[in-house]
Amino acid sequence: MGVSIRVVEWLRSEGHEAVHLREEGLQTLPDQAIFEKAGKESRTLLAFDLDFGEIIALSHERLISVILFRLRNTRTPFVIDRLRKVIDESEKALKEGVIVTVEDSRHRVRYLPLGK
Numbered sequence: 028m029g030v031s032i033r034v035v036e037w038l039r040s041e042g043h044e045a046v047h048l049r050e051e052g053l054q055t056l057p058d059q060a061i062f063e064k065a066g067k068e069s070r071t072l073l074a075f076d077l078d079f080g081e082i083i084a085l086s087h088e089r090l091i092s093v094i095l096f097r098l099r100n101t102r103t104p105f106v107i108d109r110l111r112k113v114i115d116e117s118e119k120a121l122k123e124g125v126i127v128t129v130e131d132s133r134h135r136v137r138y139l140p141l142g143k
Contacts, residue, residue: 030047030073030075030106031103032049033103033107035050038110048061058076058082059082061079062079062082066091069091071091072091072092072094073094073110074093074096075095076095077095079093079095080093080095092120092121092123092124092125092126094110094127095126095128096109098131109129110129113134116134117134120136123138124138125138126139
């Protein structure tokens with residue numbers, strides 16, 4: 028949500044299986060439906076929309092991770108640079124179900140509580 032298609036293209040060039048909702052004509056899906064879709068497809072959500080952090084925290088879903096961007100600089104090259112660092116440093120955690128909050132100069136990884 029709010030992430031440039033060029034970020035998704037970069038992810039693909041790095042060997043990640045990435046998809047943008049716009050490519051599937053689903054950019055107007057409600058947040059909950061996006062979350063459910065990500066769960067069914069075992070995807071990590073990338074978003075500028077902070078609602079996803081709350082949705083995942085309340086869901087007790089351990090298989091989905093969310094990367095939340097809280098950046099002042101939202102230009103695509105900067106987003107890619109920050110995302111590269113997050114993936115390099117947190118790749119294992121992202122497979123376990125976490126919320127990663129990405130800021131301009133740092134990122135924080137928060138593990139989710141155990142499932143229901």
